[in-house]
Amino acid sequence: MSSTATTFDSAAPPEAGPRAFIRRLRHGDEVAHTITLVFAASILLVTSTIVYELWTNSHLSRAKFGWNFLWTRVWDPIFDNYGALPYIYGTLVTSAIALVIAVPLGLAAATFLAELAPRRISDGIAFLIDLLAAVPSVIYGLLGIFVVVPLMRTVVGPVLKRTLGFLPFFQGPNYGVGFLTAGIVLSIMVVPFIISVSREVLLTVPRDQREAALALGATRWEATWKVVVPWARTGILGSVFLALARALGETMAVTMVIGNATVISASLFSPGNTIASTIASQFTEASGDLYLSALIELGLVLFLITFILNGLARLLIVATERGGQHA
Amino acid sequence: MKRNILLVCLLLGLAAAVGADSTVLLNAAGATFPAAIYTKWFDVYHTQHPSAQINYQPVGSGAGIRQLAAGTVDFGASDVPMTDEQLAQSKVKVLHFPTVLGAVVPSYNVAGVSGDLNFTQKALAGIYLGTITKWNDPELTKANPGVKLPGDDIVVIHRSEGSGTSFIWTDFLSKVSDDWKNKVGKGASPNWPVGLGGKGNDGVSGLVKQTPNSLGYIELVYAVQNNIAYGKVQNAAGKFVKADLAGVTAAAASSKDMPDDFRVSITNAPGAAAYPISSFTWLLIPAQIPDAAKRDTIKAFLKWMLADGQGYNEGLTYAKLPQNVIAKESKAISLIQ
Amino acid sequence: MSRLNLIWRKSLNVLMLTLTGVAALLVVSVLFLILGYLLWNGGKSLNWAFFTQLPKPVGESGGGMANAIIGSLKLLLLAALIGLPIGLLTGVYLAEFGGKTFSFITRYTTDLLNGVPSIVIGIFAYSVAVLPVKHFSTFAGGFALGVMVIPITVRSTEEFLRAVPGTLREGAMALGASKWRTIATVVLPAAKGGIITGMLLSLARVAGETAPLLFTAFNNMYSSPGWGQPTASLPVVLYTYASGPYDDWHRQAWAAGLVLLALVLVANVGTRLALSRGGAARGV
Numbered sequence: 030m031s032s033t034a035t036t037f038d039s040a041a042p043p044e045a046g047p048r049a050f051i052r053r054l055r056h057g058d059e060v061a062h063t064i065t066l067v068f069a070a071s072i073l074l075v076t077s078t079i080v081y082e083l084w085t086n087s088h089l090s091r092a093k094f095g096w097n098f099l100w101t102r103v104w105d106p107i108f109d110n111y112g113a114l115p116y117i118y119g120t121l122v123t124s125a126i127a128l129v130i131a132v133p134l135g136l137a138a139a140t141f142l143a144e145l146a147p148r149r150i151s152d153g154i155a156f157l158i159d160l161l162a163a164v165p166s167v168i169y170g171l172l173g174i175f176v177v178v179p180l181m182r183t184v185v186g187p188v189l190k191r192t193l194g195f196l197p198f199f200q201g202p203n204y205g206v207g208f209l210t211a212g213i214v215l216s217i218m219v220v221p222f223i224i225s226v227s228r229e230v231l232l233t234v235p236r237d238q239r240e241a242a243l244a245l246g247a248t249r250w251e252a253t254w255k256v257v258v259p260w261a262r263t264g265i266l267g268s269v270f271l272a273l274a275r276a277l278g279e280t281m282a283v284t285m286v287i288g289n290a291t292v293i294s295a296s297l298f299s300p301g302n303t304i305a306s307t308i309a310s311q312f313t314e315a316s317g318d319l320y321l322s323a324l325i326e327l328g329l330v331l332f333l334i335t336f337i338l339n340g341l342a343r344l345l346i347v348a349t350e351r352g353g354q355h356a
Numbered sequence: 357m358k359r360n361i362l363l364v365c366l367l368l369g370l371a372a373a374v375g376a377d378s379t380v381l382l383n384a385a386g387a388t389f390p391a392a393i394y395t396k397w398f399d400v401y402h403t404q405h406p407s408a409q410i411n412y413q414p415v416g417s418g419a420g421i422r423q424l425a426a427g428t429v430d431f432g433a434s435d436v437p438m439t440d441e442q443l444a445q446s447k448v449k450v451l452h453f454p455t456v457l458g459a460v461v462p463s464y465n466v467a468g469v470s471g472d473l474n475f476t477q478k479a480l481a482g483i484y485l486g487t488i489t490k491w492n493d494p495e496l497t498k499a500n501p502g503v504k505l506p507g508d509d510i511v512v513i514h515r516s517e518g519s520g521t522s523f524i525w526t527d528f529l530s531k532v533s534d535d536w537k538n539k540v541g542k543g544a545s546p547n548w549p550v551g552l553g554g555k556g557n558d559g560v561s562g563l564v565k566q567t568p569n570s571l572g573y574i575e576l577v578y579a580v581q582n583n584i585a586y587g588k589v590q591n592a593a594g595k596f597v598k599a600d601l602a603g604v605t606a607a608a609a610s611s612k613d614m615p616d617d618f619r620v621s622i623t624n625a626p627g628a629a630a631y632p633i634s635s636f637t638w639l640l641i642p643a644q645i646p647d648a649a650k651r652d653t654i655k656a657f658l659k660w661m662l663a664d665g666q667g668y669n670e671g672l673t674y675a676k677l678p679q680n681v682i683a684k685e686s687k688a689i690s691l692i693q
Numbered sequence: 694m695s696r697l698n699l700i701w702r703k704s705l706n707v708l709m710l711t712l713t714g715v716a717a718l719l720v721v722s723v724l725f726l727i728l729g730y731l732l733w734n735g736g737k738s739l740n741w742a743f744f745t746q747l748p749k750p751v752g753e754s755g756g757g758m759a760n761a762i763i764g765s766l767k768l769l770l771l772a773a774l775i776g777l778p779i780g781l782l783t784g785v786y787l788a789e790f791g792g793k794t795f796s797f798i799t800r801y802t803t804d805l806l807n808g809v810p811s812i813v814i815g816i817f818a819y820s821v822a823v824l825p826v827k828h829f830s831t832f833a834g835g836f837a838l839g840v841m842v843i844p845i846t847v848r849s850t851e852e853f854l855r856a857v858p859g860t861l862r863e864g865a866m867a868l869g870a871s872k873w874r875t876i877a878t879v880v881l882p883a884a885k886g887g888i889i890t891g892m893l894l895s896l897a898r899v900a901g902e903t904a905p906l907l908f909t910a911f912n913n914m915y916s917s918p919g920w921g922q923p924t925a926s927l928p929v930v931l932y933t934y935a936s937g938p939y940d941d942w943h944r945q946a947w948a949a950g951l952v953l954l955a956l957v958l959v960a961n962v963g964t965r966l967a968l969s970r971g972g973a974a975r976g977v
Contacts, residue, residue: 057871057873057874058871058872058873060873061790061872061873061876062786062790062873064782065782065783065785065786065789065790066786066790066795068778068779068782068783068786069782069783069786069787069791069795069799070799071779071783072779072783072799072802072803072806072843072844072847073798073799073802075806075840075843076802076805076806076809078817078821079806079809079813079814079817082816082817082820082821083813083816083817086816086820103547104547105546105547106518106543106544106545107541107543107544107545107546107547108547133716134716134719134720135716135720137712137713137715137716137717138713138716138717138719138720140713141710141713141714141716141717142717144713145710145713145714146714146717154717154721156965157721157724158720158721158724159961159965160724160958160961160962161720161723161724161727163894163897163898163957163958163961164724164727164901164954164957165900165901165902165903165928165953165954165957166901166902166903166904167901167903167928167931167932167935167950167953168727168731168901168931168950168953168954170932170935171931171935171946171947171950172727172730172731174935174936175734175935175943176730178566179566182567182568202509202511204511204552204567205566205567206552206563217723220720221720224720248702248703248705248706249706249710250705250706250709250710251702251706254709274808277810278808278809278810278811278812278813279810280810280811280812280903280904281903281904281928281932285932285935285936288552288553289516289552289553289554289555290516290548290551290552290553291547291548300551300552300553302553305810305812305904308812308816309812309904309907310516310517310553310555311516311517311518311545312815312816312819312907312908313385313415313416313419313422313423313907313908314415314416314417314418314419314420314421314422314423314517314518315418315422315518317442317445318445325816328812328813328816331810331812331813332809332810332813335808335809335810336805336808336809338808339804339805339807339808340805343804379918381918381922383828383829383911383913383922383923385911391751392750392751392752395750395751395914396750396751396753398750398914399749399750399914402915409915411913411914411915411922411923412914413911413912413913413914413923414751426824426827427827427828428823428824428827428828428829429828429829554936555936556936556937558751558933558936558937558938558939558942559936559937561937561938562936562937562938564938565938577752578938581752581938581939582938582939584938672752
């Protein structure tokens with residue numbers, strides 16, 4: 030323990046001026062403050078460097094194509110003409126499929142965990158679902174290749190064709206790999222996020238809301254669906270955005286099951302490609318500066334989309350949690 | 357706490373020190389076409405010369421060229437010779453050294469068809485252009501009388517990344533089909549009209565093996581090692597030839613005047629016995645290698661490759677280099693400074 | 694009429710509630726399916742050779758992933774050395790020292806960093822750690838993973854530091870300790886269970902990352918000595934083997950998947966169990 034005399038000194042109001050600063054430095058607190066500040070600032074440095082690198086290294090492509098980059102369909106390394114539309118399309122389609130499957134499933138499971146299950150079972154199952162979130166992407170890809178793809182090709186695809194084949198979504202040849210398969214794998218990957226955040230958000234809904242509904246004669250389901258869930262809907266929306274952001278950036282699992290074709294097709298059986306998957310397969314061999322620059326511009330586009338989505342998600346979740354406390 | 361920090365520093369230093377012995381480490385990247393023979397060569401060479409460790413990563417010719425031009429690998433490998441433009445843009449001056457001769461075969465996975473299918477030039481071009489969509493298309497049934505081809509759609513498989521094998525394939529298609537030449541052209545990353553993409557020869561082989569009714573182009577050794585059926589291709593003389601050592605060697609014989617920089621295409625070679633989709637594959641070596649140990653190791657390896665190395669080719673269904681090429685290359689090794 | 698309505702509502706109630714239970718069950722069963730497949734297929738292929746041998750040339754069967762396992766461990770070590778100190782100290786800053794605006798900015802940026810897709814981190818690490826020195830290296834890979842470790846560590850450190858009761862802090866200060874002393878000798882040790890958990894979880898998360906390694910650590914047929922050479926790693930080799938045609942490669946991919954999953958799950962389960970036992974005492 031250091032001398033009590035100096036501790037007495039630090040009870041006095043902090044003095045201004047450089048000499049006083051140096052004196053305070055000897056106390057160690059300022060040192061600690063400065064050191065931790067520097068490390069915190071390093072995160073800002075890293076993040077801004079990421080944005081900077083993405084921006085400058087995509088310069089060639091941005092200068093040449095401008096905004097057209099976003100809606101050109103052609104990606105042709107031979108003629109050095111690049112457009113991101115097929116990959117944006119692929120990213121959006123696979124993420125949409127993922128959400129269409131994961132949101133109802135996740136919301137239902139979260140409702141069960143938050144409203145119906147006894148606390149201990151709910152915690153236990155939530156724990157297991159968190160484990161699902163921890164499984165690495167490449168393992169989902171591994172299972173995708175050897176389990177989901179054959180299943181799609183032999184069972185799910187033909188069934189869908191027989192029942193829903195009149196829709197443009199389910200026409201065309203079924204290879205096993207493609208948008209639908211990637212979407213399904215993605216849905217499994219993002220459902221834990223929806224469940225864990227939705228569950229937490231549902232748990233913050235004040236009891237009296239639920240009880241009031243039940244007192245008015247609602248069944249448990251009606252109380253949940255018509256009162257509790259709408260109350261928490263901003264937070265749930267936040268969890269959906271979070272899941273969406275995760276799905277958009279997912280690389281390995283997608284690249285292993287999507288078929289890697291630069292294609293825009295209404296058919297969900299069609300192979301395609303997403304932004305992240307394209308960067309992963311073509312980055313190390315982008316011969317030519319414009320090619321590399323185009324790929325980095327793709328990375329920039331992805332970064333911006335996930336940035337916005339994550340920002341929105343955080344806002345929504347925070348808003349719900351605050352709102353829940355006000356009741 | 358201090359003790360732990362010390363321990364970590366010690367471990368780090370140790371780990372770094374472990375690497376500081378006299379092993380010469382070379383990193384190379386490139387084509388998957390010759391991956392089987394290259395990895396075999398480097399493995400054998402390492403066993404015979406333990407101080408030389410050559411790490412070869414089969415990531416595709418495009419990646420090999422790119423990494424070499426950027427200077428992130430010591431040498432590259434490619435089945436597509438670098439274009440004049442690429443050579444001009446490259447930070448390092450690059451020399452091409454042919455290593456083996458290989459064949460690209462149309463491999464397929466069609467239920468009920470176990471024999472060899474004949475593919476005309478028009479058939480292959482049409483399939484990859486997307487104008488021929490079914491296995492029982494007249495172009496295919498015409499060339500295969502007596503074989504029951506199903507009415508299913510052809511699942512076309514190509515490479516997803518920049519590939520020398522793609523270059524060889526599209527080079528051949530451009531020579532035999534004006535339609536292809538005008539619509540798509542030849543290159544390592546063409547704008548494929550149809551099909552699924554697989555990564556590397558191994559990726560395409562994997563897809564063909566797992567996808568019924570598929571057709572994909574792969575290097576011969578991949579078809580052989582994985583027991584994937586592959587067909588005969590119609591050559592310039594009109595004969596249907598199945599890829600094998602004799603056919604590839606016959607195609608190479610047509611390249612009697614090998615240019616000094618060794619960049620040459622032997623697809624659609626003349627001659628009744630020539631297999632039309634054959635190609636050399638090259639090691640891309642920088643002309644200037646400042647590190648003496650690395651330079652000597654590369655030169656020694658090249659000499660070994662041209663002599664003992666060639667002995668391993670045929671075991672993996674690659675053809676040996678013609679004698680005139682070997683002689684010319686031996687002289688060219690001295691160009692590496 | 695209202696009788697029918699009531700019956701309808703009650704049936705709907707039962708149906709919907711059952712469906713939600715089914716949904717939860719479905720999701721959980723996916724986890725067990727994954728485990729099951731990996732245990733079955735991976736367990737068949739795990740043998741001593743897998744752990745001790747180097748890969749064979751393309752097309753030959755046999756060999757193992759010794760270099761990939763060691764490579765992954767080295768990469769994790771680097772990621773820990775680079776990311777954990779930054780994460781820890783930033784967490785300390787946010788919980789103990791932070792000014793209002795700067796704290797907000799830091800937290801927001803940390804969240805932003807957390808949301809950056811791993812492939813973009815790979816591009817970043819390539820431009821910053823590979824291009825300038827002109828070769829792929831273990832260090833570049835470790836750097837990429839280290840950047841990914843930071844946000845998770847920051848969040849968990851801050852959370853557990855905040856959970857330390859104010860009374861402990863005030864007690865120390867009342868006894869005359871300066872602020873940094875209090876933090877170093879009282880607050881941090883009190884929160885250390887949670888902080889270490891957060892660190893282990895962040896490492897478990899990056900252990901399975903593949904995309905950032907594709908163009909930083911690249912890959913290596915041999916063991917990679919030191920830190921300046923490309924290195925094999927479990928996720929990258931898994932990816933390569935799973936996408937290939939050779940049955941032997943597939944076999945090894947399953948084994949690698951099992952090892953990787955075991956690593957990740959043990960870290961997750963172990964730390965969370967330890968936390969829930971210790972955390973209860975602290976009122977977390």
